[in-house]
Structure formats: structure tokens, C-alpha cells
Amino acid sequence: MTRSNLRTLRALRALLALGAAMAALIAFSGDALALTRAQIEEAAEAFDDEPTVTQTHTAALAHLNIRAPDLDRWTRRARLSNLLPQIQGQVAWLDQHDLQNRYRENIQADEAGDYQRDYAQHYLYDDTRSRTLFSLRLSLDLSQLVYTPQEMVIQREVRARWKHRDELLHTVTQAYFARRRHQLRDMLLPPTSPDEALTRHIELQSLTARLDALTGGWFSEQLRDAQGGAR
DSSP states (O other): OOHHHHHHHHHHHHHHHHHHHHHHHHHHHHHHHHHHHHHHHHHHGGGTTSOOHHHHHHHHHHHTTOOOOOHHHHHHHHHHGGGSOEEEEEEEEEEEEEEEEEEEOOEEEOTTSOEEEOOOEEEEEEEEEEEEEEEEEEEOOGGGGTOOTHHHHHHHHHHHHHHHHHHHHHHHHHHHHHHHHHHHHHHHSOOSSHHHHHHHHHHHHHHHHHHHHHTTTHHHHHHHHHTTSOO
């Protein structure tokens, strides 16, 4: 057998050995994956008494008083509001004070050139008048029963509220499943050092506090109830 044939035979043996190793590894990985899935499902059952993600969503929406905005209802109320008349009123006061002061004296000359005068007359007129004026005006714009410019504002507000609602639910979902991932990791893959255990504990408590803040304390209350009232 030549050296070339020997190298070829060795290469084939190496390939066969590598193939057998890969097959064994794939078989082992399948068994490990099945075992891991079973362990995860069994570990997840330990948290069945905790609030579900749907319940946490509902609690977060209730805490912030966020309801699903109703565009039709808001638009209808905006149109019907135009059935109420616009009222304009005015009140005016008029105080008029007229004061006249007159002095009268007649002086006459007789035929001899002497001057004669009569008694002086002094007149004083004091006229005071007060008036109060009222006006009331009612107006209706029935055209806005069909369309009101407020509808554009309502549509923008509805879109903003839907966006805020979706962002809140997304935040709650991320925090909820990040916390559950930490819980399952602690059960299936225990920490190997005190530092790792401390880090994991702080991360888990941080996520719990996050959910507690989003639900106004509801999440922690449910956890205490699930643990029989223990703090």
C-alpha cells in the first residue's frame, strides 16, 4: 500500500469517527432538550399561584385608569354638546349727574339816566339719574351636529391613548416574563457562587418592584396572598 493510499484511508477513518461523534452528539442533544423542556414545564407549575400576565395587564391598566378609548362615543358626545346654547350676558350701569348753576339780574335805565335793578335771581339745578342695563343672548350652531372640528382633536387623542396603552402593556409583558425567566433559571440552574446568587436575587427583586410600581402595589399583594399572607 502506497503512502498516498494510506493517507486516504486515514482520512476516511477520521471522517467516519467524526460522523459517529456528531450522530452521538445529536442524539444526546435531543435527549437533553426533551429533558430540559420537561424540567421547565415542571418548574413552571411552581408558580401557578402567582398572577398571570393577563391579570397583571388588567391591574396595570386599572392602576393608571387607562380604558380602551371609544372614538364613536367621544365623537357623538362632542356633536350632541352643540344642542346646548351658548349664553352671553351683559350688565351695564349708567350714572348721570347734571348740575346747573344760574344767576340772573335785570338792570334798566330810566328817562333820567338813573339805573335801576331788580332783585337778583339765583337758580341751582341738580339732576341725578341712574340706570341699569341688562342683555342676554342665546345662540345655537346646529351645523356642528353633523360635523364638529373637535373630531380631529378627538382622533388625535384616541391615537395617543391607544399608543400609551400598548406601550404600558408591552412594558408589563417584558418585566413579567423577564422575572419568570429569572425564577426558572434559579430553579433549573442554581447559582454556583455567592456573588452570582446575590446578583440573581437583586435582579429578581428589581423586576418584582417594577411590576409592583406598574400595578400600584397589586402585584406584591397577590404574591403575599399566594404565599399565605407571609411577607
